Amino acid sequence: MRDDLKQIYNYFSHHMRNCTAMIATSVTLLSYKMGIDEDQLFKDVIESSFLLDLFDRGMHTCFQDVFGDSTDYSDELSLKLAVCNFVEQCDSYVKEKGIKLNLNIEDAAIIRGKVHEIRVLTNTIIYEMLHDAQDSFNISVKRNKIIVEVSKDKQEPAIWSIFKRIFQKYGVQLSFDGKICSLEYKI
Numbered sequence: 001m002r003d004d005l006k007q008i009y010n011y012f013s014h015h016m017r018n019c020t021a022m023i024a025t026s027v028t029l030l031s032y033k034m035g036i037d038e039d040q041l042f043k044d045v046i047e048s049s050f051l052l053d054l055f056d057r058g059m060h061t062c063f064q065d066v067f068g069d070s071t072d073y074s075d076e077l078s079l080k081l082a083v084c085n086f087v088e089q090c091d092s093y094v095k096e097k098g099i100k101l102n103l104n105i106e107d108a109a110i111i112r113g114k115v116h117e118i119r120v121l122t123n124t125i126i127y128e129m130l131h132d133a134q135d136s137f138n139i140s141v142k143r144n145k146i147i148v149e150v151s152k153d154k155q156e157p158a159i160w161s162i163f164k165r166i167f168q169k170y171g172v173q174l175s176f177d178g179k180i181c182s183l184e185y186k187i
Helices: 002-031 038-067 079-089 091-097 115-131 160-169
Strands: 075-078 100-106 110-113 136-142 145-150 172-176 180-185
Touching: 002 038, 002 160, 038 079, 038 091, 038 115, 038 160, 075 079, 075 115, 079 091, 079 100, 079 115, 079 136, 091 115, 110 115, 115 136, 115 145, 115 160, 115 180, 160 172
Parallel strands: 100 136
Antiparallel strands: 075 110, 136 145, 145 180, 172 180
16 A cells, blocks of 8 residues: 555656646746746646646545545546547647647547546546657547557556556556557446
8 A cells, every 4th residue: 555655646746746836937927927928828827727636636536546435426428528628628738749639539438437537547647648749649539448649659657557456446448558558448
């Protein structure tokens, strides 16, 4: 349990500090009217706020798993809406990295269950793939499967072992081969 807690803390706190620093810097530049492109600074604050919330909820979801906490609710989630929302929220980050984003959605499923936890971890995985992407970033949604592909090999983040354990509880299969990450959801 101690190793899991340390891994969760290290992963999420790193990303949360980066988002907080971006928000603080942008707000400071805006308050002193030092920004060259104020509209972009506002977009950066909104995007960093979205990611800060994502990482905070992701950390909470992982801590819930480690401590055996559980919620009793069930809801539904459109995979199309979940992916499109993430892409929209991270538009500035994609542009900043100079990545060509390819999005293909075909007959996206509606999943049911503990979708809050599923959506948070799904978005965290998409972000992680995007973070290391170079040149192109492909996201496909086909029925009950999300496939994220990058052009450069990456090592599987250690935190994904915890994500896999949580996903397994909710009937989600996570697989990764260095360039392609696949999430298959029970429907």
